[in-house]
Structure formats: structure tokens, C-alpha cells
Amino acid sequence: xxSSLFENLTDADGHAHVVSISVFVAVLCLCIxxxxxxxxxxxxNESITAILIGCIAATIILLWSKGRSSHILIxxxxxxxxxxxxxxxxxxxFQVKKKQFFHNFLTIMLFGVVGVFVSSAIIAxxxxxxxxxxxxxxxxxxxxxxxxxxxxxxxxxxxxxxxHQDETxxxxxxxxxxxxxxxxxxxxxxxxxxxxxxxRLKGWAAANVLKDFLYLFFISTALGVVAGLLTxxxxxxxxxxxxxxxxxxxxxxxxxxxxxxxxxxxxLSGILTVFFCGIVMSHYAWHNVSENSRITTRHxxxxxxxxxETFIFLYVGMDALDIEKWKMSKTSFGTSMGIYSTIILLILxxxxxxxxxxxxxxxxxxxxxxxxxITFKHQVIIWWAGLMRGAVSxxxxxxxxxxxxxxxxxxxxxxxxxxxxxxxxxxLTNHTTGVWFPHKATNxxxxxxxxxxxxxxxxxxxx
Amino acid sequence: xxSSLFENLTDADGHAHVVSISVFVAVLCLCIxxxxxxxxxxxxNESITAILIGCIAATIILLWSKGRSSHILIxxxxxxxxxxxxxxxxxxxFQVKKKQFFHNFLTIMLFGVVGVFVSSAIIAxxxxxxxxxxxxxxxxxxxxxxxxxxxxxxxxxxxxxxxHQDETxxxxxxxxxxxxxxxxxxxxxxxxxxxxxxxRLKGWAAANVLKDFLYLFFISTALGVVAGLLTxxxxxxxxxxxxxxxxxxxxxxxxxxxxxxxxxxxxLSGILTVFFCGIVMSHYAWHNVSENSRITTRHxxxxxxxxxETFIFLYVGMDALDIEKWKMSKTSFGTSMGIYSTIILLILxxxxxxxxxxxxxxxxxxxxxxxxxITFKHQVIIWWAGLMRGAVSxxxxxxxxxxxxxxxxxxxxxxxxxxxxxxxxxxLTNHTTGVWFPHKATNxxxxxxxxxxxxxxxxxxxx
Numbered sequence: 047x048x049s050s051l052f053e054n055l056t057d058a059d060g061h062a063h064v065v066s067i068s069v070f071v072a073v074l075c076l077c078i079x080x081x082x083x084x085x086x087x088x089x090x091n092e093s094i095t096a097i098l099i100g101c102i103a104a105t106i107i108l109l110w111s112k113g114r115s116s117h118i119l120i121x122x123x124x125x126x127x128x129x130x131x132x133x134x135x136x137x138x139x140f141q142v143k144k145k146q147f148f149h150n151f152l153t154i155m156l157f158g159v160v161g162v163f164v165s166s167a168i169i170a171x172x173x174x175x176x177x178x179x180x181x182x183x184x185x186x187x188x189x190x191x192x193x194x195x196x197x198x199x200x201x202x203x204x205x206x207x208x209x210h211q212d213e214t215x216x217x218x219x220x221x222x223x224x225x226x227x228x229x230x231x232x233x234x235x236x237x238x239x240x241x242x243x244x245x246r247l248k249g250w251a252a253a254n255v256l257k258d259f260l261y262l263f264f265i266s267t268a269l270g271v272v273a274g275l276l277t278x279x280x281x282x283x284x285x286x287x288x289x290x291x292x293x294x295x296x297x298x299x300x301x302x303x304x305x306x307x308x309x310x311x312x313x314l315s316g317i318l319t320v321f322f323c324g325i326v327m328s329h330y331a332w333h334n335v336s337e338n339s340r341i342t343t344r345h346x347x348x349x350x351x352x353x354x355e356t357f358i359f360l361y362v363g364m365d366a367l368d369i370e371k372w373k374m375s376k377t378s379f380g381t382s383m384g385i386y387s388t389i390i391l392l393i394l395x396x397x398x399x400x401x402x403x404x405x406x407x408x409x410x411x412x413x414x415x416x417x418x419x420i421t422f423k424h425q426v427i428i429w430w431a432g433l434m435r436g437a438v439s440x441x442x443x444x445x446x447x448x449x450x451x452x453x454x455x456x457x458x459x460x461x462x463x464x465x466x467x468x469x470x471x472x473x474l475t476n477h478t479t480g481v482w483f484p485h486k487a488t489n490x491x492x493x494x495x496x497x498x499x500x501x502x503x504x505x506x507x508x509x
Numbered sequence: 510x511x512s513s514l515f516e517n518l519t520d521a522d523g524h525a526h527v528v529s530i531s532v533f534v535a536v537l538c539l540c541i542x543x544x545x546x547x548x549x550x551x552x553x554n555e556s557i558t559a560i561l562i563g564c565i566a567a568t569i570i571l572l573w574s575k576g577r578s579s580h581i582l583i584x585x586x587x588x589x590x591x592x593x594x595x596x597x598x599x600x601x602x603f604q605v606k607k608k609q610f611f612h613n614f615l616t617i618m619l620f621g622v623v624g625v626f627v628s629s630a631i632i633a634x635x636x637x638x639x640x641x642x643x644x645x646x647x648x649x650x651x652x653x654x655x656x657x658x659x660x661x662x663x664x665x666x667x668x669x670x671x672x673h674q675d676e677t678x679x680x681x682x683x684x685x686x687x688x689x690x691x692x693x694x695x696x697x698x699x700x701x702x703x704x705x706x707x708x709r710l711k712g713w714a715a716a717n718v719l720k721d722f723l724y725l726f727f728i729s730t731a732l733g734v735v736a737g738l739l740t741x742x743x744x745x746x747x748x749x750x751x752x753x754x755x756x757x758x759x760x761x762x763x764x765x766x767x768x769x770x771x772x773x774x775x776x777l778s779g780i781l782t783v784f785f786c787g788i789v790m791s792h793y794a795w796h797n798v799s800e801n802s803r804i805t806t807r808h809x810x811x812x813x814x815x816x817x818e819t820f821i822f823l824y825v826g827m828d829a830l831d832i833e834k835w836k837m838s839k840t841s842f843g844t845s846m847g848i849y850s851t852i853i854l855l856i857l858x859x860x861x862x863x864x865x866x867x868x869x870x871x872x873x874x875x876x877x878x879x880x881x882x883i884t885f886k887h888q889v890i891i892w893w894a895g896l897m898r899g900a901v902s903x904x905x906x907x908x909x910x911x912x913x914x915x916x917x918x919x920x921x922x923x924x925x926x927x928x929x930x931x932x933x934x935x936x937l938t939n940h941t942t943g944v945w946f947p948h949k950a951t952n953x954x955x956x957x958x959x960x961x962x963x964x965x966x967x968x969x970x971x972x
Contacts, residue, residue, distance in 0.1 A: 063587065068770040075763050078756055082747055124526065284545055292812045293541055300538045300816070307531040341801055342808040349755045349809075353763070 100363020137351035139324020146219035158227025165396035170194030180384035184457035199232035201436025270319035273305035274326025563826020600814035602787020609682035621690025628859035633657030635855040643847035647920035662695035664899025733782035736768035737789025
């Protein structure tokens with residue numbers, strides 16, 4: 047009776063694929079509707095809704111499959127880095143307030159680059175020193191350094207939901223800018239460390255890491271800027287708008303994606319490239335397209351980014367109940383609690399160790415100019431808002447501790463579980479405490495539509 | 510020095526993946542720019558540009574890899590049916606002129622359903638009778654029936670570029686409507702035939718096929734309509750627009766996709782479901798969203814569809830030079846030419862065998878009403894415009910003659926090559942002769958932006 051083309055794919059895992067995608071898309075729709083219904087509620091936001099729905103879905107799947115699995119999809123690094131991350135980061139660049147961002151460029155770089163180095167070093171050294179004391183052994187020197195970078199990547203996405211661009215422009219641009227640079231630094235650092243021969247670690251290794259980082263930073267940025275300018279020039283020279291809005295939009299999407307892929311292909315940082323490509327495109331290309339294209343691109347990028355984010359949080363929620371990893375992990379409840387506390391303590395400490403000194407340094411540099419200084423209250427907010435760990439941490443942990451999303455080593459399985467729990471915990475705590483922030487607009491959700499606040503007034507509404 | 514996260518994926522074919530995607534995206538950008546530059550030219554259009562650029566890219570890759578391969582990507586049925594086809598068909602439904610479509614509903618169904626049955630029977634019987642006579646043997650009864658359905662699926666996409674909705678509304682709606690229904694019928698028929706036990710083929714098998722088809726048609730349509738209405742109701746009930754345009758757009762995209770996947774999951778026809786979902790959404794959901802969402806959704810769907818189409822034609826161009834299949838095929842030049850001529854003759858004949866009689870029937874039915882009749886000139890145009898074979902034919906051929914995109918049987922490899930060549934040939938011939946059509950607007954390309962012609966006037970331009 048049936049007539050699906052997919053039937054023939056069943057043996058090659060094809061039908062399972064269709065089932066997974068259907069369930070995932072259905073749950074995504076549910077997340078959007080529930081997220082909308084709950085948006086007046088100050089205790090939850092879209093990310094937390096997605097995580098909670100993920101947990102519930104995982105429980106249902108767990109019961110359904112009689113305790114065999116809680117997953118619909120196996121975590122796929124490729125899926126994350128090739129399809130989900132680029133739209134999020136590109137949209138971040140596309141919607142960022144450029145003036146504020148470049149105004150605070152030096153401070154952002156201080157936080158985003160030097161900060162990650164400091165924080166990674168503290169977390170790595172701390173865990174290397176403390177983990178064996180609470181009875182968690184089996185990790186190697188390389189793993190400890192990886193843990194340092196994994197837990198130094200802050201979550202840009204969540205942070206944006208705590209602060210608001212219009213009400214606290216300085217704080218917003220600092221925390222947001224740091225988040226993007228910080229993600230890139232963590233990934234670059236993580237990869238450099240992965241290739242490091244730890245046994246022959248010399249004193250000048252740190253200098254080499256820094257040199258690598260600077261090279262990557264400048265080349266990646268340059269690539270993004272060139273891709274953005276090229277798109278702007280093509281759009282202007284050919285004047286697509288006369289005939290086809292869709293062609294313009296397609297070209298912008300494809301060029302942005304191409305810049306990310308090319309950057310990865312050349313072993314650069316795709317995140318940085320696509321972020322700067324977004325900035326340049328919104329500054330130059332955006333003004334060369336037709337009216338309809340302008341409205342569409344703003345929303346198309348925000349929507350894609352929104353779907354990708356929800357997808358990631360949903361996955362994190364599901365992964366928290368991964369029965370396989372819980373079974374495999376052999377550590378006792380006491381040890382687990384000890385490790386959580388240690389990691390969270392180290393994250394708090396690692397962040398404090400750079401936010402306050404670097405703020406002081408930034409204030410000192412800016413004291414001669416007319417710029418606004420970072421007050422102590424703001425420093426505390428920066429410190430606290432950047433404590434969230436998110437999708438990048440998860441992706442790095444999967445990269446380090448699994449092979450294609452699967453691990454059979456109990457110690458490694460434990461580390462994955464810890465990462466997921468820390469991400470969950472930090473997101474939940476941070477968001478719920480965020481409502482007490484003096485600058486937080488509690489009843490306005492601009493997170494899911496970042497363009498609301500800054501969408502350039504369309505010609506039509508000026509009359 | 511390098512720091513790409515993909516490096517670790519190299520062994521698992523990950524890096525090759527990044528290279529393929531980069532090259533493909535770059536070539537897609539090139540297609541868009543060149544397609545735009547050539548749009549004043551009446552001899553080529555976007556599809557043909559994509560096919561030609563695909564051929565050129567394949568030649569370069571062939572030389573680069575020293576004759577080993579001409580492919581960047583292996584044809585992936587899953588990629589085609591899960592990711593590329595849904596946006597194209599949904600957009601078709603979303604942009605169709607509903608009034609015309611439903612006005613001619615009966616005629617469209619006659620052409621799309623009865624036509625495919627007639628055409629498939631003629632092509633299957635003809636090839637079964639003629640292929641052995643020109644020395645091409647090795648196919649089984651089941652393969653001949655499959656060939657019948659493969660070459661009965663017309664190409665909706667290309668057809669739209671020959672006719673124009675605003676200038677020839679009747680012809681456009683007939684040919685377009687037929688194309689969609691026809692694709693669905695071919696796929697349903699193909700799958701039914703695949704499961705048929707040919708050795709026990711009885712007379713009432715045809716009746717069974719028809720019963721299956723009717724069941725599928727009504728259930729698939731109902732599912733699409735329900736999904737569309739549910740989305741419209743949700744959007745209206747929750748009034749998303751107040752807070753977030755992106756949430757509205759995300760919900761529309763995800764619900765449309767969900768309807769397709771659910772339909773496939775239930776072994777129905779996803780194409781039909783998503784087509785009717787598109788019609789219902791554009792009629793109901795579209796009016797319940799904010800102004801910005803309206804502009805954005807129109808363009809987002811058209812753009813996604815445009816990218817998917819270009820992608821498919823690019824692939825077809827590349828596949829035409831597949832050295833593997835050419836090497837494997839052991840038929841002589843004379844035999845090959847004989848088979849091409851036979852297939853093309855049978856396609857011409859199969860189509861003529863239903864267009865003219867069914868037009869007469871339709872005219873007879875409509876003669877009592879006030880409706881416009883199909884003149885003989887129009888019948889010829891319908892016959893000729895629907896001769897193109899496209900992406901669906903290719904996908905079905907890969908499904909029948911390969912296992913996961915690879916084949917080692919010389920006869921099957923030959924059939925794949927023939928399908929690709931027939932698609933190329935019919936597209937090229939049909940388009941270039943299309944410029945002589947009396948109703949063809951030669952210098953206006955609305956194909957790449959189907960919304961230009963019928964985009965509901967936005968409130969802003971009424972002042």
C-alpha cells in the first residue's frame with residue numbers, strides 16, 4: 047500500500063533518518079509555540095524552554111524504547127559546525143551595532159583573547175590539581191588542557207537574552223563582542239593544543255600558540271572582510287534588484303556560507319570569518335539591494351539563526367538524559383558532586399581572574415580619552431553574564447572525548463555528561479539570576495528577533 | 510599551524526566533504542551571477558546556464574583528477590528527496606494562482622493522472638518491444654515498467670521558464686498543475702511498480718494500482734490541507750506578529766517541512782502534501798502574519814526553491830560527464846544513438862497519446878459551461894512544453910538503477926547515462942524552441958522570482 051521513496055532506504059538507515067527528522071521538526075515547532083506562550087514569564091526563556099522540552103522528549107523516548115536510548119539523533123560535530131553554527135554567528139555579525147562594537151574594539155579583544163588564555167590556564171591547572179584529590183583519575187595532561195579551553199568558551203546566544211542592546215549598549219557590546227571573539231579563541235586554542243606534543247612542552251610553546259592565534263585572527267578577519275566587500279561590489283555592479291530579489295538574497299546567503307567554508311578549508315577560523323563577513327555585508331551589501339531584499343535578509347538570517355539555536359538547545363536537553371553515558375560513568379554520586387562544584391568554582395575563578403584586572407587596564411587606557419569607563423557594578427555584570435557555557439563547549443567536548451559522537455571510555459563518557467550538566471546548570475542559574483540585573487528589561491523578548499531594536503527604518507515608514 | 514575543527518574529521522571523509530561543499534557553493538554563486546548577466550539572452554536561461562557550468566566544472570575536475578572522476582558529490586537520493594525537492598514543490602504551491610488552478614482542476618487531474626498512466630504504458634511497452642531490436646538487452650520486465658514511469662515525469666521547474674503566468678494564465682496553470690500532479694503520480698506509480706510481483710501480473714493489477722493511487726492522492730492532500738490550516742490557526746490564535754516576526758516565519762517553514770516528512774513517514778506522497786500545504790498556507794496563514802513576515806516568506810520560499818533548482822541542474826550537468834558510467838557502458842555509438850532516438854520518440858508519442866484525446870475530452874466537458882476551450886494551438890504547446898524531463902526523472906533513475914548512487918552493472922550504468930542525456934537534450938531543445946512560442950515573453954525573466962508577477966500589493970505601496 048505504501049509508496050514512499052524512502053522505503054528502499056530503510057536498510058541503509060534511511061527510514062530511521064526520516065523518523066528522526068520528523069520528530070525533531072515537530073518538537074521544534076512545539077518549542078516555538080511554547081516559547082511564545084511563556085515569553086511573558088520572567089523565569090524562563092526560549093533556550094530554557096528548548097532544554098526542558100528536550101529533557102521531556104528524551105524521557106518519553108527513553109520510556110518508549112524501554113530504556114535503550116534517549117536520543118533521536120547522534121550528536122554530529124559536522125552537523126553542528128557545517129550547518130548550525132554558521133547562521134548563528136553570521137546573524138550575530140549582521141545584527142551587531144557596528145559603532146559600539148568598533149568603539150570598544152580594544153577592550154573586547156582584551157577580554158576575548160587574553161581572557162581565554164588566562165581562564166583556560168586557571169581551569170586546566172585547577173582541574174589537574176583538584177580532580178585526582180576528589181578521586182577522579184584517568185585523564186591525561188592533554189585532556190586537562192582541553193578541559194581548560196572547553197570551559198572557557200562562553201555562550202554568546204544565551205548572554206544576549208540577559209542583556210539588551212538598547213538599554214545597556216556598552217555592556218551589551220562588551221559581553222557580546224567578547225562572546226564571539228572568545229568562541230573563536232577557544233576553538234583556535236583547542237585545536238592548537240590538540241596538536242601540541244605535551245611531553246615536549248617547552249616554555250616557548252605559549253609564544254607559539256600566541257603567534258598561531260594572531261596569524262589566524264588576522265587572516266580569518268581579512269577573508270571575511272574580502273568576501274563581504276566582494277558581495278557588495280557584485281550586487282552594486284550588476285544591480286540585481288532591477289530584476290530579481292531572490293537572486294540577490296541567494297547570492298548573499300551563498301557568499302556568506304562560502305566565506306565560512308573557505309575559511310575552514312584553509313584551516314582558518316570560520317567563526318571569525320563569517321562574523322566579519324556579516325558585519326561588512328550589513329554595512330555595505332545591505333544598502334545595495336532592493337527594499338524587499340533588505341526586509342527579507344534581516345529576517346531570513348534572524349530566522350535561520352533562531353532555528354539553529356533552538357535546535358542546539360533541544361539537543362542539549364536530550365543529551366542530558368543520555369542513559370548510555372550515565373550507565374558507563376562509574377563515579378559515585380559524591381565524586382560527581384565534587385567534580386561539578388570544582389568545575390563551576392574554577393569557571394567562576396577563571397573568569398574573575400581576567401574580568402576585573404582587564405577592566406582596570408581598559409579603564410586606565412581609556413582614562414585619557416572621553417570614553418565611558420567600566421564601573422565596578424558593570425564589571426560584576428560582565429563577570430556574571432559571561433559565565434554561561436553553551437553549544438561551543440558541548441561541541442568541543444564531543445570533539446575531544448568521543449569518536450564520531452560515540453565513546454566507550456567510562457572516564458570520557460563522564461566528562462561529556464559533566465559538560466552537558468555544567469551547560470544546563472550555568473544557563474539556568476544565569477538566566478534566572480539575570481532578572482535581577484538592574485538593566486534587564488524583563489518583559490520584552492528581543493532575543494528571538496534581534497533586529498527589532500535596530501532595524502534601519504524602511505523607507506516606507508518614514509512618510 | 511592549521512586550526513580547523515574539520516581536520517579531525519579528515520579520516521572520516523569529513524575534509525573531503527568541506528572541499529565538496531565549498532566548490533559547490535562557489536559554483537552556485539557563479540551560476541547566479543552568470544545567469545543574471547545572460548538573462549537578456551533569449552537562447553539560454555538559468556537552468557541551461559547551470560547545466561553548462563556543471564559540464565564545464567566536471568571537465569575541469571576530470572582534468573584535475575587526471576580522468577579519475579568528474580564528480581564533487583555522489584548523487585544522493587536522500588539529499589534530493591529530503592532537502593532539495595520539498596522547498597521547490599512547496600514554493601510552487603505557495604506561488605500558484607489558486608483561482609486558475611482550481612478553475613481548471615478537472616482538466617489538470619486528467620492530464621496529471623490519466624496522462625501518466627497512458628504515457629508510462631506506451632513508453633514501457635515501446636522500449637520492451639524496441640530495445641532488443643536495436644541490440645540493447647539485459648533489462649528485465651520490471652526495469653521496462655520503471656523506464657515507463659521514469660520518462661513520464663515532466664519537469665515542472667523548466668516548464669515554468671518557458672511559459673509565463675501573467676501572459677498565458679490558462680496554459681500556465683494547465684502545464685504547471687499537470688507538472689506537479691504528474692510528478693506525484695510518477696513517483697507513486699514507480700513505487701507501486703517496484704513492489705509488484707511482475708511474474709504474477711494479472712489483469713486486475715492495474716485496478717489495484719489505481720486504487721492505491723486514489724487512496725494516496727486523497728490522504729496526502731488531506732494531510733497537506735490539515736497542516737496548512739493548523740499553521741494558520743496557530744498563527745492567528747497566538748498572534749505571533751506582536752512580538753516576533755522570526756518566530757512566525759520559523760513556524761511556517763518548520764510546519765511545511767513537517768507536513769512533507771510526516772507524509773513520507775506515513776508512506777504517502779510528500780510532494781502532494783507539501784504542494785497543498787503551500788496552497789493553504791498562502792491562502793490562510795499568509796494573511797495572519799505581520800507585514801514584514803509576508804514580504805519575507807514570499808522571498809524566503811522563492812529563494813530556497815531557486816537555490817535548490819540551481820543545485821539540481823548543476824548536478825545534472827556534472828553527471829553528464831561521469832567518466833565511470835561512460836567507461837562501464839559497453840554499447841556502441843550506433844546502438845546508443847538508436848536508444849536515444851527510441852526514448853525520445855516514445856516520449857513524444859506517449860505525450861501526444863494523451864494530450865490530444867484528453868484535451869478533446871476536457872473541451873467536451875467544458876463545452877456546456879462558460880469556460881475557455883483549449884485550442885489546437887494550445888494543445889500543441891501543452892504537448893511540447895511538457896516534453897522536458899528533469900530532476901524527478903534523474904532521481905527515479907538513480908533509485909531504480911543504482912544502489913546508494915553507485916552501480917557496477919554495465920546495463921544499469923548505461924540507463925543512468927541515457928536518462929541524464931535525455932534530460933539535458935529535452936531541456937535544451939525545449940527551451941530554445943520555446944522562444945518561438947507566441948505567448949513567450951522573451952526579455953523578461955520572472956522564472957527566478959516567481960513572486961514578481963503576483964506578489965500581493967503590500968500595504969506600503971498603496972498610498
